[in-house]
Amino acid sequence: MSLLLVRIDDRLLHGQVTQGWGSVLKPDRFVVANDTAAGSDWEKEMYETTAPEGVLVSVLSLSETGDRIREWIEAEEGILLLIENPSDALTLYRAGLMFEVLNMGGLHHRDGRKRILPYVCLDSDDIVALEDLRDHGVMIECADVPNCERKDLFECLGSTASGI
Amino acid sequence: MIRGVVFTHDSLGEAFCESVGSFLGPQEGLVCLSNRNLSAEQMMEALIAAVGPEGEGVVIFSALFGGSCWQTSERLKRERSDVRHITGVNLAMLLAFMNKREETAFDDLVEMVTGYGHRGIKP
Numbered sequence: 382m383s384l385l386l387v388r389i390d391d392r393l394l395h396g397q398v399t400q401g402w403g404s405v406l407k408p409d410r411f412v413v414a415n416d417t418a419a420g421s422d423w424e425k426e427m428y429e430t431t432a433p434e435g436v437l438v439s440v441l442s443l444s445e446t447g448d449r450i451r452e453w454i455e456a457e458e459g460i461l462l463l464i465e466n467p468s469d470a471l472t473l474y475r476a477g478l479m480f481e482v483l484n485m486g487g488l489h490h491r492d493g494r495k496r497i498l499p500y501v502c503l504d505s506d507d508i509v510a511l512e513d514l515r516d517h518g519v520m521i522e523c524a525d526v527p528n529c530e531r532k533d534l535f536e537c538l539g540s541t542a543s544g545i
Numbered sequence: 546m547i548r549g550v551v552f553t554h555d556s557l558g559e560a561f562c563e564s565v566g567s568f569l570g571p572q573e574g575l576v577c578l579s580n581r582n583l584s585a586e587q588m589m590e591a592l593i594a595a596v597g598p599e600g601e602g603v604v605i606f607s608a609l610f611g612g613s614c615w616q617t618s619e620r621l622k623r624e625r626s627d628v629r630h631i632t633g634v635n636l637a638m639l640l641a642f643m644n645k646r647e648e649t650a651f652d653d654l655v656e657m658v659t660g661y662g663h664r665g666i667k668p
Contacts, residue, residue: 391584396554396612427619431611489584499582 383454387462387480389470390487393418394428394438394463397487397526403433405527408461410437410453414446414473415465443469447478467503467510474514483514485523485534497537500525508538547646547654548574550595551634552618553608555581561606565639572643580614588617602627602651604642604658606634629655637665 385406390398393413403411411432418424419442432438441449450460464470470483487500494502501523503511511521511534521534551558558577565572578595580588596603605622607614610632618630629651631638641661642654649657 391586392588392613392616393585394611395616396609399611400609423623427616431615487584489582489587491584491587 383459384450384480385459385461386484387464387470387482388484388486389464389467391465391489392487393465394431398461398463399431399433399436401526402461403436406461407459408436409458410439410460412446412450412453412460412462413438413440414443414462414469415440416442419445443472444476446473447476450478467507467514471510471513474517474519480519482520482522483511485521486525497534498523498532501534501537503538511535546574546600547602547604547651548597548600549576549604549606549639549642549646550592551575551577551606551639552592552595552614553577553579553606553634554612554614555579557608558606561634561636561639564636565643568640569643574646575639575643580617585613585617588613589620592617592621596621596625596628599625599627602629602654604628604655605630606639606642607632608634627651631655631659631662633662635662635665638662 385408386402393415394411413428418440425440428440429438453460485501488502490496490502493504496502515521523532523534523537551561556579558579562575562577565575576595578591583591605618607618609615615632622628622630638658638661642658645657646654
C-alpha cells in the first residue's frame with residue numbers, strides 16, 4: 382500500500398475527511414502530523430475516539446511522522462496523512478517524506494491571507510512553502526471533497542500570487 | 546435561562562432553529578452557528594461568542610460525532626463548567642430541550658434531552 386492522500390487541512394481529521402475521503406480511499410490509518418495535537422494527551426485521545434470502525438488513527442509530531450509512515454507502508458498499510466499548513470508539509474518533505482501530489486483541502490481565512498478558492502486562503506509564507514514544494518516536483522492539487530473538480534493551485538493563483 | 550447553541554455544518558443549524566420556531570413560535574435563548582469556511586481557530590472564536598459569558602448554563606448541539614463542530618464543542622466544554630454538549634442533534638431532542646429547560650435542573654437536562662432524541666429514532 383502507500384500514501385493514499387497527503388492533505389493540508391487546518392481542521393485536520395474531521396467529518397469531511399473521515400466521511401468523504403475515507404469512504405472513497407478506504408485507508409487503513411489516518412495520520413495527524415501536528416506538533417500541537419501530538420503534545421496533548423487529550424487531543425490525541427479525542428482524535429483516536431473519532432476513528433471510523435476498522436480504521437486506525439495516529440497523532441504524531443512532525444519529527445516522528447516520516448519514519449513511522451515508512452514503517453506502516455512497509456507493513457502494507459494505506460495511509461491518509463493530514464497536515465495543518467504548507468510550512469509543516471515542507472518540513473515533512475525536507476525530512477525525507479516523499480510525495481508527488483499534495484492535496485490542498487482546507488486552509489481557511491485569517492488576517493493576511495487572501496482567498497483563492499472558497500476553502501483555500503493563502504499568505505506569502507504559505508506561497509513560499511508551496512513554491513518550494515512545487516519546485517521539487519510536487520503537484521499542489523486543490524480539492525476539498527473527493528468528487529469535486531481538481532484544480533492546480535498555481536493555475537488558480539495566476540496573477541494573484543504577485544499580489545499576496 | 547438555560548440557552549442552546551446549534552452548531553453544525555453549513556445551514557443545518559439554521560434550519561433546525563427555524564423548524565423549532567415553526568413548532569413553538571419565536572424563541573429566546575436558542576441560536577444557530579455554522580462552521581462554513583472557518584478554520585478550527587475561527588470556529589472556536591465563533592463558538593465562544595455564541596455561548597456568551599457564564600450564566601445559568603448552555604447546551605451545545607452538534608450533528609456529527611467526530612466532526613469539526615463536535616471537536617470544537619468538546620474543547621470548549623473542557624474549559625467551561627457551565628457548558629454541556631450533545632451530538633447527533635435531531636428535532637425531537639431540540640423540542641424537548643426548549644420545552645423542558647425551564648423545569649429541569651441543568652445537570653439533569655442533558656440526559657433527559659438525549660433520551661428524547663433517542664426515542665425520536667425508530668427503525
